[in-house]
Every structure is written in C-alpha cells, then in structure tokens.
Amino acid sequence: MESTIKELINKALRECFDMAEVAFAVERPKELTHGDYATNVALVISKTLAKNLNSGTQDIAATLVGYINDNKPPEIADVSIAGPGFINFSLSKEFFNMQLNMMLEQKNTSPITWEEKRVMVEYTDPNPFKPFHIGHLMTNAIGESIARIITASGGEVIRANYQGDVGLHVAKAIWGIQQQSSWVTEKQYAPKSLLSKNNPTYLAQYIGDCYVFGSEKYDSDEGVKKEIDIINKKIYEKDDDDINAIYVWGREATLEAFETIYRTLGTTFDYYFFESDMAIKGRALVERFFEKGVFVKSDGAIVFKAEEYNPKLHTRVFITSNDLPTYETKELGLTETKFEKETLDQSIVITAVEQKDYMAVATEAMRQIHPEYAEKMKHITHGMMRFAAGKMSSRKGNVITGESLLNDAQVMALEKMKERAMDESVREGAASVIGVAAIKYAILRQALGGDIIYDPEQSVSFDGDSGPYLQYSTTRARSVIAKATELGIVASTKITPPAIYEIEKILCRFEETVEHAAKTLEPHHIATFLIDLASRFNSFYANEIIADPDDMYAPYKLALTKAFAQTMTNGLYLLGISVPEKM
RNA sequence: GCACCUAUGGUGAAAUGGAUAUCACAACGGUCUUCGGAACCGUCGUUUCAGGUUCGAGUCCUGAUAGGUGCACCA
Numbered sequence: 001m002e003s004t005i006k007e008l009i010n011k012a013l014r015e016c017f018d019m020a021e022v023a024f025a026v027e028r029p030k031e032l033t034h035g036d037y038a039t040n041v042a043l044v045i046s047k048t049l050a051k052n053l054n055s056g057t058q059d060i061a062a063t064l065v066g067y068i069n070d071n072k073p074p075e076i077a078d079v080s081i082a083g084p085g086f087i088n089f090s091l092s093k094e095f096f097n098m099q100l101n102m103m104l105e106q107k108n109t110s111p112i113t114w115e116e117k118r119v120m121v122e123y124t125d126p127n128p129f130k131p132f133h134i135g136h137l138m139t140n141a142i143g144e145s146i147a148r149i150i151t152a153s154g155g156e157v158i159r160a161n162y163q164g165d166v167g168l169h170v171a172k173a174i175w176g177i178q179q180q181s182s183w184v185t186e187k188q189y190a191p192k193s194l195l196s197k198n199n200p201t202y203l204a205q206y207i208g209d210c211y212v213f214g215s216e217k218y219d220s221d222e223g224v225k226k227e228i229d230i231i232n233k234k235i236y237e238k239d240d241d242d243i244n245a246i247y248v249w250g251r252e253a254t255l256e257a258f259e260t261i262y263r264t265l266g267t268t269f270d271y272y273f274f275e276s277d278m279a280i281k282g283r284a285l286v287e288r289f290f291e292k293g294v295f296v297k298s299d300g301a302i303v304f305k306a307e308e309y310n311p312k313l314h315t316r317v318f319i320t321s322n323d324l325p326t327y328e329t330k331e332l333g334l335t336e337t338k339f340e341k342e343t344l345d346q347s348i349v350i351t352a353v354e355q356k357d358y359m360a361v362a363t364e365a366m367r368q369i370h371p372e373y374a375e376k377m378k379h380i381t382h383g384m385m386r387f388a389a390g391k392m393s394s395r396k397g398n399v400i401t402g403e404s405l406l407n408d409a410q411v412m413a414l415e416k417m418k419e420r421a422m423d424e425s426v427r428e429g430a431a432s433v434i435g436v437a438a439i440k441y442a443i444l445r446q447a448l449g450g451d452i453i454y455d456p457e458q459s460v461s462f463d464g465d466s467g468p469y470l471q472y473s474t475t476r477a478r479s480v481i482a483k484a485t486e487l488g489i490v491a492s493t494k495i496t497p498p499a500i501y502e503i504e505k506i507l508c509r510f511e512e513t514v515e516h517a518a519k520t521l522e523p524h525h526i527a528t529f530l531i532d533l534a535s536r537f538n539s540f541y542a543n544e545i546i547a548d549p550d551d552m553y554a555p556y557k558l559a560l561t562k563a564f565a566q567t568m569t570n571g572l573y574l575l576g577i578s579v580p581e582k583m
Numbered sequence: 584g585c586a587c588c589u590a591u592g593g594u595g596a597a598a599u600g601g602a603u604a605u606c607a608c609a610a611c612g613g614u615c616u617u618c619g620g621a622a623c624c625g626u627c628g629u630u631u632c633a634g635g636u637u638c639g640a641g642u643c644c645u646g647a648u649a650g651g652u653g654c655a656c657c658a
Contacts, residue, residue, distance in 0.1 A: 025599080025600090025601085027599070027601085028599095029601090029602080030598070030601095030602090030604090030605070031602080031603090031605095034602070038601085038602085040600095040601065040639095043601080043638060043639075044638085046638070047638060057638075082602070083601085083602035083603095084601085084602065084638075084639075085602095085638090086601075086602065127658075130658095164658060167657075167658060168657055168658075169657080169658065275658090298655080298656095299655080299656080300656085301655070301656050302656095303655065303656085311586095312585095312586060312587080313586090314585090314586080314653090314654055314655085315654095315655065316654090316655060316656090317655045317656040318656090319656085320655090320656040321656060322656075324656085326655090326656070326657080326658085327657075327658050330658090352652095353587090353588075353651090353652060353653090354652060354653070354658095355653095355658090356587075356588085356652080356653070357586075357587075357652085357653045357654070358653080358658090360587095381588095383588090383589090383651090383652095384651090384652090416621070417621095420619095445595095445596070445597090445607095446595085446596055446597080447596090447597080449588070449589080450588090450589070450596090451589090451651075452595095453595075461608080462621055463607080463608070463621075464606085464607040464608060464621095465595085465596080465606065465607040465608075466607085466621090468621065469607095469621065469622095471621090472619085472621050472622085473621095473622090475619080476618090476619055476621095476622085479618075479619055480618045480619085481618095482618095483618050483619095484618075487618095516599080519599095520599090524596095524597080525597095527597095528596095528597060528598090528605095528606085531597095531606070531607080532605090532606080535606085535607095535623095538622060538623065539622095539623070539624090541618080541622080541623085542614090542622065542623040542624085543623080545617090545618065546618060547618045548618080582619095583619095583621080
C-alpha cells in the first residue's frame with residue numbers, strides 16, 4: 001500500500017508541478033486521527049516551489065490533494081490536508097475488510113528482510129561451575145526473540161550457546177569444592193516451593209556457592225590465589241586425576257541444571273560450543289599469525305595491538321605470560337569454528353554491554369586473519385540487570401539466580417490463580433508460563449542498550465504494561481470465541497458495521513511492525529505494538545458485546561476477535577512467550 | 584586521563600527528523616460487577632542545560648553537567 005501511495009504522489013508531482021525524483025516520506029502517523037498513511041511531500045517541496053509559484057505549503061498541498069482525489073485507487077477512501085501541510089490518507093472499509101480476511105486465512109505478506117539468509121545467533125552463554133544469573137536470563141530472552149524474529153522475516157536461524165568450561169572461574173569453583181568448607185555444605189538447598197520440587201538445580205547451586213567461596217578467597221588470600229592458579233593450569237593440562245574427576249562431575253551437573261532452565265524458557269540450541277575446544281583452535285590461530293606479525297610479544301604475553309588498526313581500540317592479551325589462552329583467543333577459535341561448520345550470511349553474538357570493547361578488539365584481530373568472517377560478525381549488546389544498589393555479579397555474593405527469579409514469579413502467578421477453578425497440574429503449568437512471560441516481557445519491552453532496574457515488586461506485578469496482561473487479554477479473547485462458537489455464531493466479514501474499528505486498523509500494522517523489528521533487530525517494537533493492540537482490544541471488548549446471536553454484526557466482531565487472538569499469539573511467540581489455555 | 588553508552592511526568596519506559604511527545608505504574612475520581620475485573624473510562628503531570636543545523640529537533644551537530652561501562656595477562 002505504501003508503494004501504491006508513493007507512486008500516486010510521484011505521478012501527482014509530475015502532472016501538477018512537472019517535478020521528478022523528489023525524496024519524501026510516506027509514513028504511518030502515530031495518531032489514528034491523522035489517517036492511515038501520511039506524507040510530508042508538500043513540506044519538502046514547498047521551499048523550492050514557493051518562490052517560483054508564489055504560493056505556500058497549504059496551496060501546494062491543496063493542488064496535490066486535488067489531483068490525488070481525481071486519480072486515487074478504491075483502497076483510498078479519503079485524502080486531506082492537516083497541520084502544517086501534511087497530506088493524510090484514510091483507507092477504505094473494503095481495504096480493511098480484505099485485510100481481515102487475509103488474517104483469518106493466515107495469509108501473510110511475504111517477509112523480506114532476512115529472506116534466504118542463514119544466520120547464526122549465539123546467546124545465553126552461561127558458564128559451568130558458575131550460577132545461571134539473571135544476566136543470562138536477559139541475554140537468553142533477547143537472543144531467543146531475535147532468533148524468532150529473523151525466522152519470521154524469512155531467515156534461517158541456527159542457535160548457538162557458548163559455555164565457558166575452562167578458565168579461572170572453574171579453578172576457583174574446584175578449589176571451593178575441594179575445601180568442603182562448612183559454610184557451603186551446611187547451607188540449605190531445600191526447594192522454595194512446589195514448583196521446584198523436582199528441580200535438579202540442587203547441585204548447581206552447591207557448586208555455585210563453592211565458586212563464590214573460592215572467588216572471595218582468591219581475592220583476599222595470596223596463598224589461595226597461588227593454589228587456584230595452579231589448579232587453573234592443571235585443568236588445561238588434564239593430567240591430575242583428582243581434579244579431572246571433580247571437573248567432569250561439576251561440568252555435567254551444572255550443564256544439566258542449565259538444560260532445565262532452557263526447557264522452562266522455551267529455548268533449544270543447535271550448537272553447544274565450549275571454551276575448552278575453542279582454546280585449542282584459537283591458540284593455533286594466534287601462533288600462526290604471530291609468525292606473520294599480527295600478534296606480538298609484550299611483557300611475556302602475546303598481545304594484539306588493535307590501536308594500530310583503529311585508534312579507538314586498545315591492546316589486549318591473547319596468550320598470558322603463564323602461556324594460557326585468554327577469552328580473546330577462544331573467541332577467534334569460536335568464530336572460525338562457526339564459519340567452518342556452517343555457511344553463514346551473518347553471525348550474531350548477543351552479550352551484555354561490558355563485552356563491547358573486548359569484542360571490537362577480537363573482531364579487529366579476526367579481520368587480520370579472516371577478513372571475510374569479520375565482515376559478517378555482528379555484536380548486539382544489552383544493558384545490565386541491576387539491583388537498586390549496585391551491579392549484578394556472580395563473583396560477589398549478591399547474585400540472584402535465574403532459577404530463583406523464575407521461581408518467585410511463578411509462585412506469584414500461582415497465588416493470583418488460586419481462586420480459579422482448574423486442575424492443579426493445569427494451574428502449575430499456567431503459572432510456569434506466566435512467570436516466564438512476566439520476566440521476558442520486563443526485559444523485552446524496552447530498547448536494548450539501557451539497563452533494566454530489577455525491581456522484584458514491579459517485575460512480578462501483572463498490571464498494565466506486562467507479559468501477563470498480554471496473555472490475559474489473549475485468553476479472554478479465546479474464551480469469547482469459544483462462547484460465540486457455542487452460540488452458533490460463525491466468523492464472517494460479509495456484513496460490516498458502519499464504522500471502522502480502531503482495532504482493525506491496528507491489526508493491519510502487525511506485519512510491518514515485525515519487519516521493522518527484523519530490520520533493526522529490536523524486539524521491543526513488537527512488545528510496544530502488542531500492548532497497544534491489547535489495550536485497544538480490551539476497550540473494544542468493554543464497549544461491544546461480541547457473542548450476541550441477535551446482533552447482525554456479531555460474525556464480524558467474532559472475525560475481529562479471532563484475528564486479534566491469532567495476532568497476539570503470533571506476536572507473543574516472537575517474544576518467546578506462550579499463552580496458557582486458561583489462567 | 585582516553586574511548587563508548589545514557590539523560591523524557593513522582594517512578595519505569597515509547598516515539599524511521601514530523602503534527603497537540605505516547606504508554607504503564609503511582610495518586611485522585613468514576614464504570615460496573617451481565618461474553619473471564621489480571622478489565623474499562625476520566626483527572627493530574629514530562630523531553631538535563633547552553634548554542635547550532637532544519638520548513639520542522641526528544642531525535643542530528645558542538646559545548647557543558649550528571650550517571651554508567653570499558654581501558655593487558657579474568658571471563
């Protein structure tokens with residue numbers, strides 16, 4: 001439709017003013033009262049035309065509107081001038097009727113942004129031996145949504161998860177386990193509620209606490225620091241049986257706990273990459289390109305001087321003076337692995353913003369090694385989840401684990417549903433899905449980049465701008481559909497009410513909202529759209545009786561309700577949120 | 584110190600350079616309790632400061648102020 005209008009305006013410009021090749025915009029006005037499309041053509045050309053024609057913006061707009069009115073296609077019902085000279089287009093009832101029919105038949109306009117593109121999306125990236133904290137929850141929610149949006153826009157997505165199974169943090173955890181320290185073993189790991197009764201995260205929590213203990217001692221005790229550094233070296237060398245045994249046991253236990261969380265969150269991965277493998281590959285790359293002069297020795301370490309290629313970057317260590325590969329080196333190995341395993345048009349990595357500079361340096365190093373890969377690397381960063389006081393960190397004690405956050409939200413949902421008559425298993429299933437929605441929506445409703453202030457009160461509150469509000473609106477719509485069907489009403493667009501409802505105008509914008517989100521890789525556009533859509537439906541619902549067999553417009557209203565429920569379900573899916581049958 | 588990011592009602596957020604800056608929470612007042620009230624309607628109140636570009640700036644540029652992140656052997 002947008003291109004139709006553009007063509008029409010271009011024709012008008014040629015006919016009325018003998019102009020061609022003018023850059024102007026045809027956009028969706030924010031206010032529905034400003035029509036379905038609007039253009040700033042008159043404002044854009046008035047400066048050059050006004051002198052010659054001795055007329056103002058309003059006159060120019062009037063001339064164009066006159067021409068358009070005489071030549072407009074049937075989809076356009078009305079054209080008018082508004083404000084400082086905008087031309088607003090209102091589409092006809094027939095147009096919306098047709099759109100509604102297409103939605104009911106599930107015919108989507110073809111997505112284009114990622115068509116025929118193969119994209120790997122790496123996200124979540126928790127580390128074995130460390131707690132799965134709410135930062136991982138955040139990365140996961142964003143990554144899953146971006147993956148789904150790219151798929152909806154025609155792309156083929158390969159999901160990857162990169163987990164740090166070697167490194168200093170592992171040494172700290174193993175040292176902590178070796179101590180069997182009383183403060184760790186005496187801690188209670190009893191499940192907090194029924195929801196976590198069969199949750200196998202018990203061991204992971206124990207190991208996480210051992211890690212925190214080891215980490216604190218590492219910073220405060222020189223002797224312990226030395227012991228842990230030795231363990232770190234031994235992990236890479238794999239020649240100490242005791243350490244190997246703890247390592248294998250701890251790695252499996254934490255990975256299994258992560259799988260439990262992934263199931264709750266609705267994520268599956270095609271590839272699991274591990275730092276232990278990437279370290280070997282990365283080291284080989286660094287050594288090869290050390291000989292070519294890309295990497296140099298400095299203070300006993302092997303470094304990459306990124307500032308020589310880009311003044312905004314800085315030097316980073318790739319192989320330590322202890323001869324251990326750093327995260328940077330592993331990143332090189334990881335990137336090469338990704339491109340060797342899959343033919344990719346784009347490789348996207350999602351992490352917290354703290355990794356930004358580090359990733360820029362790693363990418364610059366990659367540009368010297370495989371420039372064709374570096375071209376396709378894209379790093380998307382997000383802000384951090386914060387407490388009211390201070391930053392989330394699993395290195396310190398003040399960590400909120402992903403499990404506990406999910407658990408709190410689910411308990412809250414259960415509490416809200418206790419009045420509803422339904423089976424216990426159904427209730428618990430719904431509570432789980434609602435809790436996930438509360439957290440995911442809190443993360444995805446705002447633009448990436450900014451921090452999210454984690455407020456337990458607000459995050460589990462289900463009022464207004466929240467995931468559960470969206471789910472509730474959808475289940476309520478489904479419930480009316482069931483009621484109407486029971487009454488023998490069949491959805492149809494044959495008999496149309498005299499006015500066009502706002503809800504149908506908004507529904508038509510779903511596809512373009514998805515494309516916008518796909519282009520910018522910003523899920524929050526969809527979240528914003530869904531809130532607007534849901535609140536308009538709730539208005540519609542409050543003002544109109546849908547399931548009324550005596551109402552000649554009931555089939556039309558039912559059709560709208562069906563389209564709404566379908567669109568909400570699709571939109572929520574793109575946010576990684578599913579809708580419970582009942583709630 | 585250098586680099587990057589951020590600054591929008593009391594609070595949390597939205598807004599491809601467009602029109603009267605949108606939404607939620609909170610507060611206050613109502614609907615109604617008849618298709619599921621986790622609802623609906625109304626009132627209140629906002630672009631950090633100083634310049635600049637533009638027909639038009641929350642958005643772009645310059646400077647200031649405030650906050651955040653990163654800056655070599657952690658990941």
